[in-house]
Amino acid sequence: MKTIEVDGIKVRIQIWDTAGQERYQTITKQYYRRAQGIFLVYDISSERSYQHIMKWVSDVDEYAPEGVQKILIGNKADEEQKRQVGREQGQQLAKEYGMDFYETSACTNLNIKESFTRLTELVLQAHRKELDGLRTRASTELALAELEEEEGKPEGPANSSKACWC
Numbered sequence: 001m002k003t004i005e006v007d008g009i010k011v012r013i014q015i016w017d018t019a020g021q022e023r024y025q026t027i028t029k030q031y032y033r034r035a036q037g038i039f040l041v042y043d044i045s046s047e048r049s050y051q052h053i054m055k056w057v058s059d060v061d062e063y064a065p066e067g068v069q070k071i072l073i074g075n076k077a078d079e080e081q082k083r084q085v086g087r088e089q090g091q092q093l094a095k096e097y098g099m100d101f102y103e104t105s106a107c108t109n110l111n112i113k114e115s116f117t118r119l120t121e122l123v124l125q126a127h128r129k130e131l132d133g134l135r136t137r138a139s140t141e142l143a144l145a146e147l148e149e150e151e152g153k154p155e156g157p158a159n160s161s162k163a164c165w166c
């Protein structure tokens with residue numbers, strides 16, 4: 001659990017760090033179901049980890065809830081001398097999948113706060129949209145229900161006397 005501030009609002013976030021190894025995949029997939037935001041992380045000093053991102057994306061698409069927010073992260077940005085994946089490659093991949101992209105370093109703290117704040121922002125925005133959608137739908141349904149009720153009603157005193165059984 002961690003609290004971060006987004007637009008002056010304190011948000012408590014729960015973070016799960018899932019295992020990257022294939023043998024833990026069954027457990028990893030369980031986490032997807034309850035996620036609202038996901039970081040897809042590769043290591044800039046490992047081309048292999050970058051190539052793996054496509055697999056992660058397809059897993060997320062399959063197991064995470066619809067509307068889950070995703071951000072692509074190229075971590076270990078402090079390891080410039082070992083770099084195998086260019087920043088543009090990261091940007092390109094993120095663009096293809098319609099994700100935001102950050103290069104980060106857990107060692108130097110580069111873009112850690114920024115990427116967490118951004119993902120939280122995206123999750124909040126998505127929820128606001130969902131809530132607005134629900135509100136619009138609810139008020140439309142309410143208006144329709146009122147209309148139907150109106151139509152079903154007798155039209156005033158003249159009608160009510162016609163409907164009178166006495």
Ligand SMILES: Nc1nc2c(ncn2[C@@H]2O[C@H](COP(=O)(O)OP(=O)(O)OP(=O)(O)O)[C@@H](O)[C@H]2O)c(=O)[nH]1
Nearest residue numbers: 017018019020021075076077078079104105106107
């Ligand atoms: N130089 C550098 N090393 C890092 C950075 N982030 C993690 N590491 C190192 O990379 C190694 C793996 O880190 P983990 O946090 O275990 O990576 P992981 O992806 O969670 O690993 P799995 O859970 O096994 O998939 C550790 O030795 C970390 O110290 C970083 O930003 N820069």
